[in-house]
Amino acid sequence: MRGGLAPNLRFCHPSVPSTLFMHCHLRRSKNGSLFFTPPPHRQLRFSRFPFPFVVASSSSIMEDTIRSAEASKPPFSVLFVCLGNICRSPAAEAVFTDIVRKRGLESKFRIDSAGTIGYHEGNPADSRMRAAAKKRGIEVTSISRPVQPSDFRVFDLILAMDMQNRDDLLSAFDRWSHKEKLPKDAYKKVKLMCSYCKKHSETEVPDPYYGGPKGFEKVLDLLEDGCEVLLDTIISQNS
Ligand code: 4NP
16 A cells, blocks of 8 residues: 555654655554555655654554545556447446446446447447347447557556457557557456356357347346456455
8 A cells, every 4th residue: 555645644653744654655564553664765765764653553543544545546447348339348338337336336447448440439339239238227328439559558457358359459559569658568458358257158249230139138148247257356356
């Protein structure tokens, strides 16, 4: 845990300016106390202060402190990607948003979708996809946009609907990474949506665009399964 805690902790040592703590690491000792240590690269500047500071030893203060650190965490960001960003990924965005909302976690997430092509840019989702989702109580509201280089920087997780989408994302990353100075391992953020499905054995969310109504239902079945597991996984890996 780093920074963001100073305003709560002014009481902990009157001789120390609260801004000092913005750069410090909050640690928990074996007996449960919380204390700050200076960051390794600033030890000289900090050496005149008597580190480590114990900042909380009662469990209620400690829990409040942890809660306030968690509240200042940036939201976890998820981008869903398909080809046109008018059928599968807007539906994934809507299904995941619905599940996140039902669990009261909307402030903890940033959720978006995009397409590997820009052909439908500016268009709302396909009316067949919106109608199928609406029957399940889910509003699909996103407007199509193509994937952009900054997505690899901004998003924590990028979920491809099928293997072609995943390959296209990885090729785009290869093309952009040098010029756009993208983090070297940002391609690892790309995963297949169906890798989170528990009740279905499909490996891809099939493209419903040229098919009939059953295709749209199948998309939603897969997404409802995958998005539940996705949320559980994110929560358990980030708690
Ligand atoms: P999506 O579906 O990738 O799930 O949005 C498609 C949308 C448009 C096209 C193909 C698939 N298209 O060929 O225009």
